C-alpha cells in the first residue's frame with residue numbers, strides 16, 4: 001500500500017519486507033537498496049513503536065521488544081548505511097524519528113529510554129562521522145495524529161489533545177516537512193541536532209498514553 005502510494009508520485013520505489021531488529025536483514029536491505037539506486041542519499045529511521053503500560057508492570061520480553069525495535073533497530077540501520085557511505089566514499093544524511101522525551105514519558109517509559117538513547121547516539125556519531133561528510137539529526141514529534149493512535153486506549157489518546165499549549169495534535173505532514181528540512185540541502189550546516197515538532201509540548205502539556213492516573217488530576 002505504501003509502495004503504491006509513493007509510486008503514484010512518479011518515483012521509483014524499492015520495497016522489501018524486513019525487520020530492523022535483525023542486523024542481517026538490515027544489511028541485506030541496505031545492500032540491495034544500494035545496488036538498486038547506486039547510492040542512498042538519505043536514511044530516515046521512522047520505524048518504531050511501543051505499547052502503553054505502567055513501568056512497574058513491564059515484563060523482560062516487553063521491555064526487550066521495545067528497546068530492540070526503537071534503539072537497536074535504529075542503530076543497525078544507521079551503522080549499515082554509514083558503512084556503505086564510507087566504503088563507497090559517498091556523503092550521506094540520517095534523520096532519526098524519536099519523540100518528545102524532555103519531561104519524561106510516563107506510561108511509555110521504555111520507549112522514552114530507547115529514544116533518549118537514539119538522541120545521544122546520534123549526537124556522538126554526528127561528530128565521529130563528520131569527516132566522512134555524513135550528517136546525523138533527529139526529529140522529535142509530539143502527539144501527531146497517525147494510524148499509531150489506534151494503539152492507545154481511548155482514555156489515553158483523549159489526553160493527546162491536551163499534550164501541548166496549542167491544545168491539538170499535529171499531523172504526519174508536520175513531521176514530514178521537518179524531516180525534509182533536516183535531510184535536504186536546507187540542513188547542510190545542521191548535524192547532531194534535534195528538531196522538536198510538538199506544538200510546544202516540551203514546555204507545557206500533559207499526555208498520558210495509559211490514561212491519566214487519579215493522582216495527577218487537577219480539579
Ligand SMILES: CCCCCCCCC/C=C/C(=O)SCCNC(=O)CCNC(=O)[C@H](O)C(C)(C)COP(=O)(O)OP(=O)(O)OC[C@H]1O[C@@H](n2cnc3c(N)ncnc32)[C@H](O)[C@@H]1OP(=O)(O)O
Nearest residue numbers: 048049050051059061062065066069104105106148151207
Ligand atoms: C510526557 C508523556 C508523553 C506521552 C506522549 C505520548 C505520545 C504518544 C503518541 C504516539 C506515539 C507513537 O509512537 S504512535 C506509533 C504507534 N505504533 C506502535 O506503537 C506500534 C506498536 N507495536 C509495536 O511496535 C510492536 O508490537 C512492539 C511494541 C515493539 C512489540 O513488538 P513484538 O512484535 O516483538 O512484540 P509482541 O509479540 O507484540 O509483544 C512482545 C511483548 O511485549 C509486551 N506487550 C506487547 N504489547 C503489549 C500491550 N499492549 N500491553 C502490554 N504488554 C504488551 C508483552 O510482554 C509481549 O509478550 P507476550 O505477552 O508474550 O505477548
Ligand SMILES: NC(=O)C1=CN([C@@H]2O[C@H](COP(=O)(O)OP(=O)(O)OC[C@H]3O[C@@H](n4cnc5c(N)ncnc54)[C@H](OP(=O)(O)O)[C@@H]3O)[C@@H](O)[C@H]2O)C=CC1
Nearest residue numbers: 019020021046047048049098099141142143144146147148
Ligand atoms: N504519532 C505520534 O504521535 C508519534 C510517533 N512517533 C514515532 O514516529 C514513528 C512513526 O509513527 P506513526 O506513523 O505514528 O506510527 P505507525 O505505527 O503507523 O508506524 C510505525 C511504522 O514502523 C514500522 N515498524 C515497526 N516495527 C518495525 C520493525 N521491527 N521493522 C521494520 N518496521 C517496523 C511499522 O511497520 P508495519 O506497519 O509493517 O508493522 C510502521 O510502518 C514511530 O517511530 C513512532 O514511534 C514519535 C512520537 C509521536
